[in-house]
Amino acid sequence: xxxxxxxxxxxxxxxxxxxxxxxxxxxxxxxxxxxxxxxxxxxxxxxxxxxxxxxxxxxxxxxxxxxxxxxxxxxxxxxxxxxxxxxxxxxxxxxxxxxxxxxxxxxxxxxxxxxxxxxxxxxxxxxxxxxxxxxxxxxxxxxxxxxxxxxxxxxxxxxxxxxxxxxxxxxxxxxxxxxxxxxxxxxxxxxxxxxxxxxxxxxxxxxxxxxxxxxxxxxxxxxxxxxxxxxxxxxxxxxxxxxxxxxxxxxxxxxxxxxxxxxxxxxxxxxxxxxxxxxxxxxxxxxxxxxxxxxxxxxxxxxxxxxxxxxxxxxxxxxxxxxxxxxxxxxxxxxxxxxxxxxxxxxxxxxxxxxxxxxxxxxxxxxxxxxxxxxxxxxxxxxxxxxxxxxxxxxxxxxxxxxxxxxxxxxxxxxxxx
Amino acid sequence: xxxxxxxxxxxxxxxxxxxxxxxxxxxxxxxxxxxxxxxxxxxxxxxxxxxxxxxxxxxxxxxxxxxxxxxxxxxxxxxxxxxxxxxxxxxxxxxxxxxxxxxxxxxxxxxxxxxxxxxxxxxxxxxxxxxxxxxxxxxxxxxxxxxxxxxxxxxxxxxxxxxxxxxxxxxxxxxxxxxxxxxxxxxxxxxxxxxxxxxxxxxxxxxxxxxxxxxxxxxxxxxxxxxxxxxxxxxxxxxxxxxxxxxxxxxxxxxxxxxxxxxxxxxxxxxxxxxxxxxxxxxxxxxxxxxxxxxxxxxxxxxxxxxxxxxxxxxxxxxxxxxxxxxxxxxxxxxxxxxxxxxxxxxxxxxxxxxxxxxxxxxxxxxxxxxxxxxxxxxxxxxxxxxxxxxxxxxxxxxxxxxxxxxxxxxxxxxxxx
Numbered sequence: 001x002x003x004x005x006x007x008x009x010x011x012x013x014x015x016x017x018x019x020x021x022x023x024x025x026x027x028x029x030x031x032x033x034x035x036x037x038x039x040x041x042x043x044x045x046x047x048x049x050x051x052x053x054x055x056x057x058x059x060x061x062x063x064x065x066x067x068x069x070x071x072x073x074x075x076x077x078x079x080x081x082x083x084x085x086x087x088x089x090x091x092x093x094x095x096x097x098x099x100x101x102x103x104x105x106x107x108x109x110x111x112x113x114x115x116x117x118x119x120x121x122x123x124x125x126x127x128x129x130x131x132x133x134x135x136x137x138x139x140x141x142x143x144x145x146x147x148x149x150x151x152x153x154x155x156x157x158x159x160x161x162x163x164x165x166x167x168x169x170x171x172x173x174x175x176x177x178x179x180x181x182x183x184x185x186x187x188x189x190x191x192x193x194x195x196x197x198x199x200x201x202x203x204x205x206x207x208x209x210x211x212x213x214x215x216x217x218x219x220x221x222x223x224x225x226x227x228x229x230x231x232x233x234x235x236x237x238x239x240x241x242x243x244x245x246x247x248x249x250x251x252x253x254x255x256x257x258x259x260x261x262x263x264x265x266x267x268x269x270x271x272x273x274x275x276x277x278x279x280x281x282x283x284x285x286x287x288x289x290x291x292x293x294x295x296x297x298x299x300x301x302x303x304x305x306x307x308x309x310x311x312x313x314x315x316x317x318x319x320x321x322x323x324x325x326x327x328x329x330x331x332x333x334x335x336x337x338x339x340x341x342x343x344x345x346x347x348x349x350x351x352x353x354x355x356x357x358x359x360x361x362x363x364x365x366x367x368x369x370x371x372x373x374x375x376x377x378x379x380x381x382x383x384x385x386x387x388x389x390x391x392x393x394x395x396x397x398x399x400x401x402x403x404x405x406x407x408x409x410x411x412x413x414x415x416x417x418x
Numbered sequence: 419x420x421x422x423x424x425x426x427x428x429x430x431x432x433x434x435x436x437x438x439x440x441x442x443x444x445x446x447x448x449x450x451x452x453x454x455x456x457x458x459x460x461x462x463x464x465x466x467x468x469x470x471x472x473x474x475x476x477x478x479x480x481x482x483x484x485x486x487x488x489x490x491x492x493x494x495x496x497x498x499x500x501x502x503x504x505x506x507x508x509x510x511x512x513x514x515x516x517x518x519x520x521x522x523x524x525x526x527x528x529x530x531x532x533x534x535x536x537x538x539x540x541x542x543x544x545x546x547x548x549x550x551x552x553x554x555x556x557x558x559x560x561x562x563x564x565x566x567x568x569x570x571x572x573x574x575x576x577x578x579x580x581x582x583x584x585x586x587x588x589x590x591x592x593x594x595x596x597x598x599x600x601x602x603x604x605x606x607x608x609x610x611x612x613x614x615x616x617x618x619x620x621x622x623x624x625x626x627x628x629x630x631x632x633x634x635x636x637x638x639x640x641x642x643x644x645x646x647x648x649x650x651x652x653x654x655x656x657x658x659x660x661x662x663x664x665x666x667x668x669x670x671x672x673x674x675x676x677x678x679x680x681x682x683x684x685x686x687x688x689x690x691x692x693x694x695x696x697x698x699x700x701x702x703x704x705x706x707x708x709x710x711x712x713x714x715x716x717x718x719x720x721x722x723x724x725x726x727x728x729x730x731x732x733x734x735x736x737x738x739x740x741x742x743x744x745x746x747x748x749x750x751x752x753x754x755x756x757x758x759x760x761x762x763x764x765x766x767x768x769x770x771x772x773x774x775x776x777x778x779x780x781x782x783x784x785x786x787x788x789x790x791x792x793x794x795x796x797x798x799x800x801x802x803x804x805x806x807x808x809x810x811x812x813x814x815x816x817x818x819x820x821x822x823x824x825x826x827x828x829x830x831x832x833x834x835x836x
Contacts, residue, residue, distance in 0.1 A: 116642045116762075184762065194774070203767045203774065294521075346484075346605055
């Protein structure tokens with residue numbers, strides 16, 4: 001231990017020595033993680049960190065999210081590149097259930113990992129790193145010298161009807177989306193990545209999410225959002241590889257080469273006016289969404305997955321699905337499909353309004369936000385009957401580079417020339 | 419459906435009709451809850467709602483918490499009594515995995531349940547209802563006419579050294595602690611109870627917690643808090659019925675009769691100065707707590723559960739456990755033991771400090787806060803080496819009445835004379 005480092009094997013020994021109930025097995029920190037209650041830790045499985053695409057997009061959606069947006073405090077692109085290198089290394093470790101860095105027992109050095117996930121399963125942790133429009137131009141300056149590589153698709157979102165955006169909770173130079181089936185695993189990942197960024201970037205805002213509000217795999221059931229409605233019935237599923245290619249992944253030759261295999265992330269903090277919603281009738285709730293509340297089926301149908309027939313009429317010749325129903329407006333144009341992957345949130349109590357501050361942290365992934373998310377949301381913002389019950393309170397857009405190759409790092413092709 | 423009501427059986431039919439993958443079984447809403455992913459929903463088991471003690475105290479600690487404090491907006495004690503009756507009825511239903519009230523399909527009435535937990539397991543939901551000192555006297559007035567029944571043990575906590583309390587996040591006339599192994603189940607319970615309180619009480623503050631920071635059963639392993647430290651190794655466990663009787667439950671004849679079988683809840687929002695903690699050496703971290711970080715064993719020992727020997731010396735004759743170590747100060751007096759049941763929290767990013775707003779939402783249950791929590795915390799507040807890394811930012815105290823009998827309601831003996 002003369003160099004202040006301790007091997008993983010030695011840590012295992014030390015941990016095992018204290019270990020009522022420890023189950024030691026094959027190598028890696030994951031091997032000492034048999035202590036937590038099986039019922040409380042949904043899984044010891046992992047999601048691959050390296051590959052063509054980053055995790056946390058098409059991979060099966062987990063139950064918990066911690067999202068952080070950061071602002072750079074450097075104008076040296078080499079430092080940003082080194083940050084992505086360090087994030088990639090730590091992220092690959094944590095996705096395996098290992099600590100962010102090797103431990104040490106120095107009298108003088110802080111631990112390389114903050115420790116709160118030592119006994120927890122990997123819980124399918126995924127980390128999704130993103131790059132905001134502002135790293136290419138901020139206050140009219142291209143301080144990193146990267147403006148020449150900016151994708152057209154990363155143009156800042158235009159103002160959208162009805163937006164009441166809190167700038168302090170919006171945008172950001174970089175982002176990290178951590179998703180896991182254990183919230184402490186997601187928190188731990190963000191905290192250690194933020195720590196690694198010290199001196200290069202600082203947190204601008206962060207958001208905790210629980211209870212996924214979409215499914216990204218046909219193996220998952222449709223969850224309910226905090227309006228009590230099934231959400232994301234017609235979401236693109238990762239098994240739909242044709243749709244993923246058409247609507248989510250940036251193909252080779254579209255935009256700068258560093259984005260091939262990547263995608264774009266839109267985040268919208270949508271506050272629900274829960275107390276208002278809870279006072280309106282079931283009928284009004286169902287009319288607003290265009291689906292039955294309990295079954296999730298389109299109005300007039302019985303099966304959640306029944307096709308939405310926008311032309312169906314009732315016995316009086318009125319449309320079964322109202323002209324301003326969410327499901328009608330959200331489905332008008334088959335060119336605007338997006339992959340949703342949001343979470344419910346509550347940030348306590350809003351003293352100003354005297355109401356719970358809760359809603360949906362909407363996340364979507366798409367090949368081109370300006371051609372998919374923006375026209376879709378403009379139409380919803382103008383006419384959606386649900387608007388009476390929601391407010392978009394924050395917004396952010398990030399380019400999500402392709403997944404790192406083993407031995408490489410996220411964003412490698414962007415920073416290659418530096 | 420002429421009266422706008424729908425039977426549970428009918429709801430089952432309606433839900434079943436839309437049900438790809440529904441597994442219908444024996445009666446109750448719980449029967450339609452087979453849709454969520456088994457891996458993501460830790461359990462379909464329930465905790466009894468009725469009995470000598472309320473749940474959420476000695477019952478096995480769950481992984482998630484939503485806590486709300488409310489203030490009364492009535493001075494009619496009968497309305498408060500009726501609220502506890504309604505809360506008891508809804509609470510008993512939700513603890514079984516049922517909605518808060520019977521559903522209806524009226525065109526004009528809102529649903530009796532907000533719906534976001536329809537497809538979820540009961541997830542061991544417990545609800546713990548409490549009564550704050552202020553219902554007996556507020557601004558010098560005894561507006562409810564209950565002052566004669568106030569327990570001496572419910573005296574407001576005295577100012578404690580180092581407190582930096584946010585009044586808006588402290589105290590409250592009433593409280594609800596909802597704990598479950600699914601955060602959406604806990605959120606749903608609080609939201610529906612708050613809704614039922616409309617016109618009688620409004621939320622004063624609320625707090626979301628994840629990752630239990632204590633164990634209340636010998637069947638559970640010791641979790642880690644956000645300092646990365648095992649927390650609550652020497653907590654009282656529910657199996658220690660002698661200790662529970664001595665330190666937690668109010669016995670017959672101690673204070674007013676309505677509290678027999680009850681206890682007192684102290685909540686402290688303890689913010690951790692995470693960025694500071696993360697920069698100090700492992701040695702300083704271990705010295706501060708008086709335990710080894712990885713194993714949780716007392717300094718110089720190898721087993722987490724090894725007795726803490728406060729007199730042990732190192733080779734130089736210095737105490738192995740520092741004079742200001744947390745574990746030394748927290749254990750000096752065996753008359754001050756408490757049952758801990760706290761959670762980790764993060765409330766996003768604190769723009770003022772530029773740091774994560776995260777820490778420990780400490781909850782303890784004890785027979786008499788003034789003889790247990792207060793002297794213990796005074797000693798810690800004055801000398802604990804951990805103080806450099808934490809701030810107590812909110813505080814609350816509630817009397818927790820005994821559990822309701824079947825057919826009765828929480829607080830029945832307090833409100834009997836009204």
